[in-house]
Amino acid sequence: MRIVVVGGVAAGMSAASRAKRQNPAAEVVVFERGEHVSYGACGLPYVIGGQAGQDTDDFGALVARTPAQLRAQGLSVRLAHEVTGVDAAARTVMVRSVGSGRTTREPYDELLLATGVTPIRPDWENIGAEGVHVLREIPDGQAIEASLRAGAKRAVVIGGGYIGLELAESLVSRGLKVVLLEAAPQVAGRPLDPEYRTLVGAELERAGVDMRTGVKVQGLHARAGRVTGVQTDAGAVQADLVIVAVGVRPRTELAREAGVRLGRTGAVAVNDRQQTGVPGIWAAGDNAESLHRVTRRKVHVPLGLGANRMGRVAGVNMAGGEARFPGVVGSAVFKVFDLAVARTGLTHEEATALGLDAVSADISSTDHARYYQDARPLQVRLTAERGTGRLLGAQLLGHGDAVLRVDVIAALLHGRGRVQALAEMDFAYAPPFSGVWDVLLIAAGKVRGLL
Amino acid sequence: MRIVVVGGVAAGMSAASRAKRQNPAAEVVVFERGEHVSYGACGLPYVIGGQAGQDTDDFGALVARTPAQLRAQGLSVRLAHEVTGVDAAARTVMVRSVGSGRTTREPYDELLLATGVTPIRPDWENIGAEGVHVLREIPDGQAIEASLRAGAKRAVVIGGGYIGLELAESLVSRGLKVVLLEAAPQVAGRPLDPEYRTLVGAELERAGVDMRTGVKVQGLHARAGRVTGVQTDAGAVQADLVIVAVGVRPRTELAREAGVRLGRTGAVAVNDRQQTGVPGIWAAGDNAESLHRVTRRKVHVPLGLGANRMGRVAGVNMAGGEARFPGVVGSAVFKVFDLAVARTGLTHEEATALGLDAVSADISSTDHARYYQDARPLQVRLTAERGTGRLLGAQLLGHGDAVLRVDVIAALLHGRGRVQALAEMDFAYAPPFSGVWDVLLIAAGKVRGLL
Numbered sequence: 001m002r003i004v005v006v007g008g009v010a011a012g013m014s015a016a017s018r019a020k021r022q023n024p025a026a027e028v029v030v031f032e033r034g035e036h037v038s039y040g041a042c043g044l045p046y047v048i049g050g051q052a053g054q055d056t057d058d059f060g061a062l063v064a065r066t067p068a069q070l071r072a073q074g075l076s077v078r079l080a081h082e083v084t085g086v087d088a089a090a091r092t093v094m095v096r097s098v099g100s101g102r103t104t105r106e107p108y109d110e111l112l113l114a115t116g117v118t119p120i121r122p123d124w125e126n127i128g129a130e131g132v133h134v135l136r137e138i139p140d141g142q143a144i145e146a147s148l149r150a151g152a153k154r155a156v157v158i159g160g161g162y163i164g165l166e167l168a169e170s171l172v173s174r175g176l177k178v179v180l181l182e183a184a185p186q187v188a189g190r191p192l193d194p195e196y197r198t199l200v201g202a203e204l205e206r207a208g209v210d211m212r213t214g215v216k217v218q219g220l221h222a223r224a225g226r227v228t229g230v231q232t233d234a235g236a237v238q239a240d241l242v243i244v245a246v247g248v249r250p251r252t253e254l255a256r257e258a259g260v261r262l263g264r265t266g267a268v269a270v271n272d273r274q275q276t277g278v279p280g281i282w283a284a285g286d287n288a289e290s291l292h293r294v295t296r297r298k299v300h301v302p303l304g305l306g307a308n309r310m311g312r313v314a315g316v317n318m319a320g321g322e323a324r325f326p327g328v329v330g331s332a333v334f335k336v337f338d339l340a341v342a343r344t345g346l347t348h349e350e351a352t353a354l355g356l357d358a359v360s361a362d363i364s365s366t367d368h369a370r371y372y373q374d375a376r377p378l379q380v381r382l383t384a385e386r387g388t389g390r391l392l393g394a395q396l397l398g399h400g401d402a403v404l405r406v407d408v409i410a411a412l413l414h415g416r417g418r419v420q421a422l423a424e425m426d427f428a429y430a431p432p433f434s435g436v437w438d439v440l441l442i443a444a445g446k447v448r449g450l451l
Numbered sequence: 452m453r454i455v456v457v458g459g460v461a462a463g464m465s466a467a468s469r470a471k472r473q474n475p476a477a478e479v480v481v482f483e484r485g486e487h488v489s490y491g492a493c494g495l496p497y498v499i500g501g502q503a504g505q506d507t508d509d510f511g512a513l514v515a516r517t518p519a520q521l522r523a524q525g526l527s528v529r530l531a532h533e534v535t536g537v538d539a540a541a542r543t544v545m546v547r548s549v550g551s552g553r554t555t556r557e558p559y560d561e562l563l564l565a566t567g568v569t570p571i572r573p574d575w576e577n578i579g580a581e582g583v584h585v586l587r588e589i590p591d592g593q594a595i596e597a598s599l600r601a602g603a604k605r606a607v608v609i610g611g612g613y614i615g616l617e618l619a620e621s622l623v624s625r626g627l628k629v630v631l632l633e634a635a636p637q638v639a640g641r642p643l644d645p646e647y648r649t650l651v652g653a654e655l656e657r658a659g660v661d662m663r664t665g666v667k668v669q670g671l672h673a674r675a676g677r678v679t680g681v682q683t684d685a686g687a688v689q690a691d692l693v694i695v696a697v698g699v700r701p702r703t704e705l706a707r708e709a710g711v712r713l714g715r716t717g718a719v720a721v722n723d724r725q726q727t728g729v730p731g732i733w734a735a736g737d738n739a740e741s742l743h744r745v746t747r748r749k750v751h752v753p754l755g756l757g758a759n760r761m762g763r764v765a766g767v768n769m770a771g772g773e774a775r776f777p778g779v780v781g782s783a784v785f786k787v788f789d790l791a792v793a794r795t796g797l798t799h800e801e802a803t804a805l806g807l808d809a810v811s812a813d814i815s816s817t818d819h820a821r822y823y824q825d826a827r828p829l830q831v832r833l834t835a836e837r838g839t840g841r842l843l844g845a846q847l848l849g850h851g852d853a854v855l856r857v858d859v860i861a862a863l864l865h866g867r868g869r870v871q872a873l874a875e876m877d878f879a880y881a882p883p884f885s886g887v888w889d890v891l892l893i894a895a896g897k898v899r900g901l902l
Contacts, residue, residue: 010887043822043882052822052882061822293877304887305880326875333879342879367852371494371503371512401818401852404885407859407878414876415866424777425865426744427858428784428793429756431494431503434855436461436755 008037011285011311012114018315033082049170159245160187291327342406345393459488462736462762463565469766484533500621611638742778793857796844
């Protein structure tokens with residue numbers, strides 16, 4: 001049995017490892033078009049910022065297992081090999097060696113598409129100039145680092161999503177003057193309700209980022225092939241480093257060529273075993289849809305845990321086992337300067353847009369007993385369905401691990417828990433860790449009173 | 452309607468406030484034998500240690516609401532008034548004014564016993580000597596502070612439970628040489644499994660505490676009425692300050708006098724509305740039993756959140772409303788020097804002792820991505836029932852808020868959740884907060900594999 005995996009980062013490598021473990025007799029081949037496999041892409045902003053690795057170019061720190069270790073597990077890992085075509089009927093893929101340029105045809109019994117996402121690069125003038133970067137893979141990080149070492153001083157980050165926010169922090173910590181441009185009226189758009197986006201924006205400004213929202217980029221300026229600025233509908237902004245972080249789209253070219261159906265989200269449609277509709281072809285990771293357990297709708301949530309998990313499920317199933325991916329509940333957390341932000345489920349805005357009768361309560365409290373040293377602000381919005389009290393989501397803003405309380409709500413969302421039950425829970429209390437009534441309990445009590 | 456509350460700290464004051472809110476026409480009278488009401492007793496070690504309040508005698512920092520504020524809510528708060536007797540048939544209590552020594556008879560329609568616990572003081576020789584303290588109420592803290600200001604240099608803490616451990620830390624932070632004596636083979640006995648007790652003990656020793664376990668105290672030494680040391684079965688230990696922290700017992704004298712039944716735990720037996728078997732008499736807080744939702748047995752867990760919650764339930768019900776206390780799941784957290792320790796549900800040892808077929812997995816990992824700065828060790832033991840996979844409990848050792856992941860397990864215990872479901876949960880991930888696979892997910896996966 002020959003299992004072929006396209007893409008060797010989160011989902012692809014998880015799948016390959018699980019498939020080999022499930023069926024040690026199977027030949028498992030991973031084709032990765034890049035030079036790196038099995039790394040934590042979520043850590044890229046932190047290497048650049050100096051919070052990860054030995055130095056700001058130590059992207060190797062993100063590698064979980066080296067190609068040699070993977071080969072020792074019995075996996076065949078082919079770096080710099082790009083899969084360029086699929087023949088689903090013949091069960092073959094076309095593979096081009098980046099080094100030699102030669103293309104060969106490779107057979108498979110089961111094929112996993114773990115091609116991930118590609119950062120959106122709008123067709124702005126000079127988008128290809130030196131000093132203009134996206135951040136998705138290790139070479140992107142290396143290119144940003146090269147621009148920094150070449151003396152970049154003024155950065156413009158275009159886009160106020162997770163990547164843009166994290167990179168803004170990294171670049172400030174490297175001493176750059178940073179302008180953040182966001183087309184929407186606020187940063188941190190979809191993941192948070194407007195009131196919470198405001199607090200994220202305030203933290204950016206506190207940290208010295210020149211945040212400009214409601215500003216549309218019209219093009220980039222360059223001189224002698226090097227970027228010199230960003231043209232917006234509110235004037236030009238000087239820059240010698242530009243980060244384009246305006247979103248990602250799933251890489252679905254191979255899937256479409258193979259006749260695999262895409263979902264409404266634009267990502268590959270799969271069942272809960274990660275099967276596409278085409279026999280022998282599977283998809284997992286950021287290129288695939290998943291089930292949102294709160295809304296029961298298909299969503300495209302390109303985040304690390306889901307990708308790893310879908311990969312494991314696909315790997316088990318491709319090798320003859322039985323596993324199912326139960327879906328996501330929309331959990332995410334990010335740090336921006338001193339602020340920690342977490343969310344799960346639906347925002348009030350999302351819930352309302354879906355036609356749910358949502359009720360939310362906001363609690364501003366502290367992460368632990370007010371009288372105990374270093375108590376820091378912790379703000380929670382808890383959202384539930386009016387009448388039933390079914391929990392719909394939570395947003396937390398605070399500092400450090402205090403916002404990981406979000407996982408309590410995530411756990412309850414998995415079981416379609418109710419706010420009435422949350423309000424009565426026996427949480428751990430001691431003054432250095434929480435108030436007697438933890439913020440989640442206070443929030444639950446308040447929501448319960450509003451149902 | 453006249454509601455009388457005996458005891459004005461956590462349960463008593465919660466009950467009084469709720470009762471007044473439920474029925475503003477009711478007369479609500481709180482008799483407190485001490486001089487302080489409505490304070491967070493859990494913070495006492497931290498005032499002494501200098502982590503709470505403006506100074507090490509600022510016990511006022513722990514007060515949530517002052518008597519004046521409580522009176523403004525319409526509550527009648529009588530400090531220094533001790534209830535010395537109950538006549539359940541006549542619905543009266545005898546109340547002695549500590550100041551005047553005069554006793555009066557007070558009528559009630561509904562009576563709440565929120566008398567809490569009393570620290571155990573073994574009948575050791577010289578137990579009453581100056582410099583020998585327990586820590587339960589504000590005057591206890593003031594007495595310890597007075598001993599410290601009088602120049603105490605060598606402390607012996609007798610007992611390695613929560614209070615003993617927290618006070619050992621406080622006294623070290625005040626510069627004292629601290630010996631901790633524990634009769635059992637290890638500190639932090641019941642709340643943790645033996646392996647985890649060992650780690651707590653190691654932290655004490657790392658922090659410079661002279662920990663002596665398996666040592667029985669035989670008596671205290673004193674000279675001119677002042678303590679000078681502790682006599683043990685392993686020799687004498689010099690001391691000018693001795694903390695006796697060997698446990699608490701529920702204060703049930705009034706309940707017994709009133710004909711109220713005690714449970715097997717020795718605490719007052721109540722139903723889930725906090726009613727005793729005697730008409731018109733209720734009990735709430737540390738003197739009352741509660742239902743353990745994992746074992747469905749009655750337990751005596753004298754901790755702050757449960758006390759507050761029982762008080763609220765009693766207050767609502769006494770004033771004619773309807774509320775029920777759903778019980779506890781055994782959640783607790785404590786800090787000892789740099790170590791944070793949390794637990795919920797049952798330990799493996801407790802589960803086995805109850806005849807459950809328990810399976811546990813231990814994970815040693817880090818609180819966030821290993822490559823992200825300041826990753827610190829985080830250790831988890833997760834326990835479930837073999838076969839069914841029903842979650843039974845968790846123990847976490849780590850640093851700071853990372854151990855609050857315990858509340859995820861607590862939430863699942865409330866709903867009788869299974870480890871199979873936990874293993875599939877969508878938790879929030881970013882490198883500064885967790886690994887892609889959070890320790891709880893890794894632990895759940897490991898337990899699932901052992902079922």
